[in-house]
Structure formats: structure tokens, C-alpha cells
Amino acid sequence: MVMEGDADFAIATEEIDDYPELSKLPCYQWNRSVVVPDGHPLLDLGRPLRIADIAQYPLVTYEFAFTGQSQIARGFIRAGSPPPHVALSAVDTDVIKTYVRLGLGVGLIASMVFVPEEDSGLHLIDAEHLFEPSTTQIALRQDSYLRGFAYDFIQLFEPTLTRERISQILYAPINEDFSI
Numbered sequence: 001m002v003m004e005g006d007a008d009f010a011i012a013t014e015e016i017d018d019y020p021e022l023s024k025l026p027c028y029q030w031n032r033s034v035v036v037p038d039g040h041p042l043l044d045l046g047r048p049l050r051i052a053d054i055a056q057y058p059l060v061t062y063e064f065a066f067t068g069q070s071q072i073a074r075g076f077i078r079a080g081s082p083p084p085h086v087a088l089s090a091v092d093t094d095v096i097k098t099y100v101r102l103g104l105g106v107g108l109i110a111s112m113v114f115v116p117e118e119d120s121g122l123h124l125i126d127a128e129h130l131f132e133p134s135t136t137q138i139a140l141r142q143d144s145y146l147r148g149f150a151y152d153f154i155q156l157f158e159p160t161l162t163r164e165r166i167s168q169i170l171y172a173p174i175n176e177d178f179s180i
Contacts, residue, residue: 002139008150009140011157016139023170025138027158031128032072035100035107035114038121042106049125051079058087058105060096072108075131097122110134144170 001007002022010016016024034054036042042053061072076083087105090096093113100107101121114124138154138161140146146154151163 002141005141008144008146009138009154011136011138013134013136016137019139021142022139023142023144025140025154025158025161025166025169027136027138027161029133029135030110030112031133032108032131033111033114034125034127035097035109035119035122036125037100037103038123040106040123042125043123048129049127051076051081051130054106054108054127054130055081055084057084059084059108060088060090060099060105061086061108062089062091062096071132071134079130140170142170146170 002010003019011027016022034042034049042049042057045053055076073083088096088099090099093109096107096109097119099105108127111124111126111128114122116124138157146166151166154161154166155163
């Protein structure tokens, strides 16, 4: 929608990398954890989680997790593991957590979306050491003209992205190097 001009900007993570023609405003980094139900064997490992541990179980994760060059796919490749059996994929973390509660697999989710008070019956296992962090970005067309409310929204979403910082990123002069 951004490419066609139907939206002023998009907020996304890995999918944005497929569009080099978009300008990107980096917002924040995040990583992943495994979520399992009460009593799951992964809770009793007694050591840091490994890719091989995850690969033993059906996986429930985001639908983009194993497309192209995702950090999750690279984590499995780096560990020398074949791709896991993805039982189900979803675009919403609450759906992933519901599937895990139903016993359909272990979940691989963004660590920051686990809320112990709301996620009773589930446990989070750190997996940040297994995967590269992802960066959530705001993507805009390179010919974008942002109106005041767009700047305001972006700064509410990521306070370090002031109007001045956004202008520096979007409208910085191109330095071309013609040396041979």
C-alpha cells in the first residue's frame, strides 16, 4: 500500500527488507523467546536452550518466520539444523499463544509480547542467544511528503524520531562516489 501511495507509511520488521526502494526509519530492536505450556519438557533443560531443542517439537510462529532471509531461518541454518516442522503460523502473537495452550506445538514469539499476568499457563524460555535481533522500522516512499500528524504519530511510536531526525534520514543529500 505504501508503494502505491495508498498509505503514508508502514510499520513492519523483516518484510520491509524486500523493498530497497523504500526509505526506512529504524525504531527499536527486539528478539525472540520460546513459549511453552505448563509442564513442558523444555522447562526442565537446566541449560540454555539450543536450536536442536526447539527442532524436536512442532513449531508455531509468525508466518514470515521462514521466508527468505529471516533471522529465524538464519538461526536454524547457522546451527546446522534442518528447518523445523512448522505446525502452524499466524500473524498475531495471541493466536500463537492460543495454539501453544492447545498443545499444537511450541511457540516462537517476540520476547516483549509475553505478559506473565495475562499469559497464565504459559512459560517463556529465552532464545535471544539463538537469533539475530530484528529491527522494527517505519517504511516510507522516498518521495514522501509527511504532514504534521504523520510526524507526530511517528514520534509517539518512537520518541527518538523527531521531525529533525526524520528529515535527516529521509532528505539527506546523496553522496555519490565517482572514484575509480
